[in-house]
Amino acid sequence: xxxxxxxxxxEDVVGFLWKILIMIVVFVVVFLLIRSHAKLxxxxxxxxxxxxxxxxxxxxxxxSYYDAEIDRVYPGVIEIEGFGSEEYMDSLENAIYYxxxxxxxxxxxxxxxxxxxxxxxxxxxxxxxxxxxIARTFGTGPGAVRMKExxxxxxxxxxxxxxxxxxxxxxxxxREYDELMQKVGGEKHYGDTKTVPARMDMRILxxxx
Amino acid sequence: MGKRGQMQHELMITIFDLVLIGMLFLSLMGYVSxxxxxxxxxxxxxxxxxxxxxxxxxxxxxxxxxYYDSGISDFTFEFQNQRATVYETEVEKxxxxxVYYPFAIDRNIARQFAKIEGPDQIAxxxxxxxxxxxxxxxxxxxxxxxxxYTRDDDPTIMLDPGHGGTDTGYTGEVEEAQLVYDIAKQxxxxxxxxxxxxxxxxxxxxxxxxxxxxxxxxxxxELHEPDMLVSLxxxxxxxxxxxxxxxxxxxxxxxxxxxxxxxxKNRFIEEFEGLDVRVRNIRPEQFGDPRRVLSTEGMPRxxxxxxxxxxxxxxxxxxxxxASKGSLGMEGTGKIINDVIAPAIRxxxx
Numbered sequence: 001x002x003x004x005x006x007x008x009x010x011e012d013v014v015g016f017l018w019k020i021l022i023m024i025v026v027f028v029v030v031f032l033l034i035r036s037h038a039k040l041x042x043x044x045x046x047x048x049x050x051x052x053x054x055x056x057x058x059x060x061x062x063x064s065y066y067d068a069e070i071d072r073v074y075p076g077v078i079e080i081e082g083f084g085s086e087e088y089m090d091s092l093e094n095a096i097y098y099x100x101x102x103x104x105x106x107x108x109x110x111x112x113x114x115x116x117x118x119x120x121x122x123x124x125x126x127x128x129x130x131x132x133x134i135a136r137t138f139g140t141g142p143g144a145v146r147m148k149e150x151x152x153x154x155x156x157x158x159x160x161x162x163x164x165x166x167x168x169x170x171x172x173x174x175r176e177y178d179e180l181m182q183k184v185g186g187e188k189h190y191g192d193t194k195t196v197p198a199r200m201d202m203r204i205l206x207x208x209x
Numbered sequence: 210m211g212k213r214g215q216m217q218h219e220l221m222i223t224i225f226d227l228v229l230i231g232m233l234f235l236s237l238m239g240y241v242s243x244x245x246x247x248x249x250x251x252x253x254x255x256x257x258x259x260x261x262x263x264x265x266x267x268x269x270x271x272x273x274x275x276y277y278d279s280g281i282s283d284f285t286f287e288f289q290n291q292r293a294t295v296y297e298t299e300v301e302k303x304x305x306x307x308v309y310y311p312f313a314i315d316r317n318i319a320r321q322f323a324k325i326e327g328p329d330q331i332a333x334x335x336x337x338x339x340x341x342x343x344x345x346x347x348x349x350x351x352x353x354x355x356x357x358y359t360r361d362d363d364p365t366i367m368l369d370p371g372h373g374g375t376d377t378g379y380t381g382e383v384e385e386a387q388l389v390y391d392i393a394k395q396x397x398x399x400x401x402x403x404x405x406x407x408x409x410x411x412x413x414x415x416x417x418x419x420x421x422x423x424x425x426x427x428x429x430x431e432l433h434e435p436d437m438l439v440s441l442x443x444x445x446x447x448x449x450x451x452x453x454x455x456x457x458x459x460x461x462x463x464x465x466x467x468x469x470x471x472x473x474k475n476r477f478i479e480e481f482e483g484l485d486v487r488v489r490n491i492r493p494e495q496f497g498d499p500r501r502v503l504s505t506e507g508m509p510r511x512x513x514x515x516x517x518x519x520x521x522x523x524x525x526x527x528x529x530x531x532a533s534k535g536s537l538g539m540e541g542t543g544k545i546i547n548d549v550i551a552p553a554i555r556x557x558x559x
Contacts, residue, residue, distance in 0.1 A: 012218075012222070015222075016225070019226060019229065020229070023230075023233055026233070027233050027236070030237055031237070031240065034237075034240065034241060041250075042253055044257050048264075051264050051268065052264075054268055055265075055267065055268035055313075058268050058269070058270050059269075059270065059315065060317075064270075073270035094315070094317055095317065096267075096315070097291075097313055098291065099290060099291040099292075100311055103311055104313075
């Protein structure tokens with residue numbers, strides 16, 4: 001083959017490479033276009049975080065006061081005696097029990113109107129401490145951890161001052177309760193120490209699957 | 210290179226180009242096809258949805274039963290090891306791919322989790338000390354209705370036969386508009402109290418009547434201020450024979466709506482053996498026409514209301530209705546009228 005033939009072969013090879021390169025680019029562009037328009041994952045992070053928080057607050061055996069005698073849960077009324085104790089945490093873990101701990105973790109703390117703090121307590125503490133630094137980065141995708149913070153207004157109740165008849169009236173708003181107490185000649189809600197308004201803060205961490 | 214060699218060379222290049230384009234095209238088609246079938250996504254969606262639903266049922270402070278029927282009949286469901294696992298009941302070859310999602314149990318509550326294959330409906334039920342997941346069967350027994358005082362000696366009842374005019378509704382063996390119009394005409398004769406209607410009930414054919422929008426119907430409800438609204442409709446499902454009673458769950462009459470729907474449901478179950486009767490709680494504003502007729506937003510006085518979808522137009526419930534092919538005539542009376550709706554309404558006001 002002469003010199004001209006060699007040049008022609010080089011031109012062919014360069015032409016092939018260009019074609020393959022263009023093909024790859026077209027393939028990737030079309031692939032990304034299809035992928036961007038097709039929803040292939042179901043993102044349940046927000047729903048799952050909310051659900052966990054509400055389960056903490058409403059479920060029997062979780063944070064809210066439960067009267068076993070009449071089988072009644074008082075959602076939003078937190079029994080503060082023993083809050084964070086070993087028995088308390090055992091009870092909480094039994095009420096919301098994941099077989100695989102690496103699914104969800106949370107920190108829960110309570111602060112009263114007067115600034116008195118309770119907690120924090122942790123759900124799945126080991127993973128919480130491991131995940132928190134990851135959640136504070138901006139990472140996304142597999143391996144990343146997402147964080148959600150929620151606050152609830154709750155009433156703190158002390159077991160030593162149980163008054164079931166009055167507790168039943170705590171389900172209405174404070175204003176309704178005060179009006180009711182005035183009607184029946186009872187005490188004002190905010191003058192006694194049986195219940196204390198407070199704010200519960202939850203920080204929930206869920207890793208991306 | 211000779212002329213022949215040059216041609217062979219160009220032919221090879223062309224074949225190579227075509228092979229490349231073919232490979233690219235086939236790969237993309239395969240990818241698009243896998244997205245189109247969406248089986249994996251559907252399984253992931255179902256497993257997550259069910260796992261979260263189980264968490265929700267556990268979260269309920271009281272006893273609760275939730276029915277799940279969102280396109281699940283092609284799949285098998287398992288709930289072992291705290292995972293909602295979903296896979297195809299039948300696959301053409303090989304083993305089905307299982308997709309699962311974890312849920313949290315309450316260790317203080319006993320569990321009865323069944324393996325469920327190709328269900329129409331799954332029931333997740335929490336009672337005092339047990340959470341059970343099982344295939345839900347069609348309710349065959351009547352249930353206790355809300356015990357709320359509703360006695361009235363002279364109620365005003367408004368009937369709302371659906372569609373009419375140029376709008377025939379669903380058409381099959383019978384026309385929905387004509388069928389429900391005939392039922393309304395006969396109900397007018399047998400109901401207690403004062404009966405009014407969203408459209409005149411004196412015509413032989415409802416196609417002769419003017420069209421009536423949902424706004425027009427709502428206007429008439431507001432004008433007459435009835436105590437009760439009964440909206441009559443039919444479905445079109447080919448294979449299922451079912452009755453769905455919709456109620457507005459978000460107005461001031463919720464408990465009374467539930468009582469009326471429950472009484473009608475019980476009567477349907479008593480009169481039509483094995484019939485699938487369901488009550489669905491809806492927010493009518495979100496459902497759009499024609500169920501929006503149950504909407505009472507902005508009305509000074511909300512009537513008790515039910516929107517009844519009775520069987521379907523291909524196999525209407527009552528044989529006497531089927532025989533008449535959509536025109537009952539005043540002499541034809543069906544079980545729906547005399548044995549279900551009218552007695553249920555009378556019972557409601559007793």
